[in-house]
Amino acid sequence: MKNPLFEEGYRSQFSGHETFPLRYGWLKKAIDATLETADEPNNKRTVFLADDAIARFGVGKNMVASIRHWATVTEVIEDEGDQVRPTAFGKLIFGPSGQDPFMEHHATMWLLHWKLCGRANKTTWFWAFNHFGAQTFRRDDLIQGLLKLAAARGWPKASDTTVRRDVECFLRTYSSTAASHVGAPEDALESPLAELGLIRTIGRRDDYQFARGPKPTLPPSVFALALNFFWERVGNTRTLSFEMIAHEPGSPGRVFLLDEAGLADRLVKLEDQSDGLFRWSETAGLRQVVRGGDFDGRALNSLIRASYKKNRQGEMS
Incomplete structure (x- = not known):
């Protein structure tokens, strides 16, 4: 499978947000x-x-x-x-x-997270969730890793200052910022994506941890939607192995920080939750998912709407 960050002609992006993370409203x-x-x-x-x-x-x-x-x-x-x-x-x-x-429902936040990190449009976002291997890290670990990658790939406009600002915006997007650590009161407002709890501050202010686990607030329909988009990237195949779904860059397992036990549990239940669009298969020690057919726009919209229907009914995903 092609890795977008290493494809010829890939255009890196380390700016555009003007240092402001996404905010409510x-x-x-x-x-x-x-x-x-x-x-x-x-x-x-x-x-x-x-x-x-x-x-x-x-x-x-x-x-x-x-x-x-x-x-x-x-x-x-x-x-x-x-x-x-x-x-x-x-x-x-x-x-x-x-x-x-x-933006009152977790389904929206998970969908937006997938839009940002399931594709390589935003370099720091994609690389941090899909390539950076450490679970605990410091801010400079991300910065130096991205600068090393940018130098190896020959990406223009990837200066130390630009990458540093992008990493700071990335961390503010996903981790809470204490009001005492910022200047203006409005800067203490968290990005809605911080509610997902994907990155935690630990110990000192500059220490962080990726929170890998089962993700109970991730709706099954959003997971199925993400799996379908990942499948389209992989290409024309009726099956995907558990290992690809768990570990391949851009996969639901990587983007949603799912541990293997949590991912396997979701895949086993996926046939009922997706109305048969996906089917879990485990034969001769081979764990894989079978896709029943191509998704059209109506099926994709139905998956999105299903996330909010269950949310309004008070069902936990």
């Missing part, structure tokens, strides 16, 4: 603004870049740029020629009749 703001201006000509230049963008979003110029960045990399909005429009996914979650416009 930002994706809904992006959806609302692009829906309001959808019929305006060349709204790409008016929604986020016009003089009234600061007033529209209620934040400073750099934060406006950050909102656009996060809405784009999570595939909530997209560029179409000279227009910026909400995607079908963006409207499904954050639109006027969306499933979770105010």
Whole structure:
């Protein structure tokens, strides 16, 4: 299987967020603004870049740029020629009749985490979850690892300062920041993805730990959705081995930090939870998953909607 970070022509990304992690309400703001201006000509230049963008979003110029960045990399909005429009996914979650416009459910956070770390668009995010081997680490471990990779791959614009800022934003995205450690009060607000508990601070402030485990708040339908997207990357095959799903870069096991016991438990139950779209097989000591057929857009949307239906019914995944 090809590893995107090592493919010829891969373009690394260590910026765009203006040092601000994703915050509550930002994706809904992006959806609302692009829906309001959808019929305006060349709204790409008016929604986020016009003089009234600061007033529209209620934040400073750099934060406006950050909102656009996060809405784009999570595939909530997209560029179409000279227009910026909400995607079908963006409207499904954050639109006027969306499933979770105010990000009140863990399903939304897991979906966004997969968008950020299941693909290699954001270099630090993908590399940290899919390549960095240590469970406990310090900030500089990530920085030096990325700088070494960037030098080996010949990536431009990967200076020490740029990578350091990107790593700091990454850690603020997933770990809690104590109010006493920041300047302005608004900087103490956590990213919604910190609620997933994927990275913990331990000991001193600069010590961290990846929290590998069963992930009880991860809905089965979001797991199935991620497995399908990973399957598409692998290629035309009806089966995937347990080892690939657990350990391959970009796999659900790596991105969701699932331990092998937790992953195996999910795969065994997957046939019932996915209405037969996936089937667990264990014969002659070979553990693998069989996919029943190709997913269409309707099936994918049904999986997303199922996450919120169960959440509203108070069912634990």
